Amino acid sequence: MEERIIIDRQKLESIDILRVKYNRKEHVYELDGKVEAQSLVCPMCGSRQVMVKEYITRKFLGVPLRFEQTEIDCQIPIVECQSCNKISEVKIVFADKNKKYTNKFYSFFAEVINTSNIIMLNEVYGIPLGVCYSVFSEYLEKEYGNYEISNLKELAIDEIFIDNGHICLTVAMDLETKRVVWVNQGQSQEALDDFWARFGPTGAKNIKVVAVDPTSAYFSSITENLPTALMVFDQFHIEKFIDKQIGQLKQYVLSNSSVDKKFLIEGQEFVRIDKSLDLEPKELSDLALKINEPLTLAYYLKEDIGKILSRKNKDKAVKFLNNTIDLALAYHNPIIKQMADNLKKYSHEMINRFEYKIKYKTFKDFYNKVEIINPVIDEYRDITYYKLLFLGLHNPAIVKFLRSGLVFF
DSSP states (O other), X not given: OOHHHHHHHHTOTTEEEEEEEEETTTTXXXXXXXXXXXXXXXXXXXXXXXXXXXXXXXXXXXXXXXXXXEEEEEEEEEEEETTXXXXXXXXXXXXXXXXXXXXXXXXXXXXXXXXXXTHHHHHTSOOOHHHHHHHHHHHHHHHHTTOOOTTOOEEEEXXXXXXXXXXXXXXXEETTTTEEEEEEEOSSGGGGHHHHHHHHHHHGGGOOEEXXXXXXXXXXXXXXXXXXXXXXXXXXXXXXXXXXXXXHHHHHHHXXXXXXXXXXXXXXXXXXXXXXXXXXXXXXXXXXXXXXXXXXXHHHHHHHHHHXXXXXXXXXXXXHHHHHHHHHHTXXXXXXXXXXXXXXXXXXXXXXXXXXXXXXXXXXXXXXXXXXXXXXXXXXXXXXXXXXXXXXXXXXXXXXXXXXXXXXX
């Protein structure tokens, strides 16, 4: 490849190219350069009255050529300004300060992410994984780190547990675009303080609807900052909330059964009895039904709630919901009663879904994507990086990258 073409591809402004070489052993194009003398200015005051004290050599990664890496060794002068008497490193145009790659390489990287697959950078072009990690983090920050939220109208706020439940993140999503707009570590109301601050004095008033989890710790923060917004519990989170209550009920059944615990087995939905218990088949069957009676009622309630949420008539749904709550309250079980009390407490927000319907698929798809991130987080604990990943989950290219299983070191 001609030297002129190689140099033009790299867009090295204000740099004198001293040498271009192809290293056949390493399969790398090597460029040696030096900042042009006529372009020297003081980075502090802009004066051209400068004197070169010394040169330092910085290594940059350039745009790959013919599927091979390009490395650029550039001599950058340290100058003393005659005007402000400051000694500093000359600012270069083709790369940001403290970056180990050129601006042209970043543009190439962003194009690969959006048009192909990020795996190509490592497997095809041989770009080191460490560099991929660094550039990918910058890409996520630039593209998704400062999403404009002042015009948000429909919002969802949820808590996400990652790293096997060891880390909790507060996540805010724009329901219109299905895009995550805010991520912060923590589960308390304070986790949203910076989020509200970004709206300014009037921005939050534009939000008409906010969807939350029934067990959310953010209620007071939301009602304080969004006093006029309609609060809605969507079907996905209501079912998730009921499943959590059923899990607690299952543990209650296991702990309070008259049968010795060593004969009880926790199944996926019900409590099973080990066949080693010395009973006739009929007696074993009747005992299993009796033990699982609270769980049977709980699943009956869950099915009823699903029917309520799928109804089209609001008045009939309210009547159906009240009947379901009364049925649960009539059963003398502390967990069932707690479930009924919670349904009664949150009935207004549940019925609000008739004013604003949130598709079940919206949150289901989001949680499926979260499950893609989780295996990665099990080994790598750079929380800032994974916050940025959440902000980019609406991009199919990023989801494709996560599903590929390639993880940056």
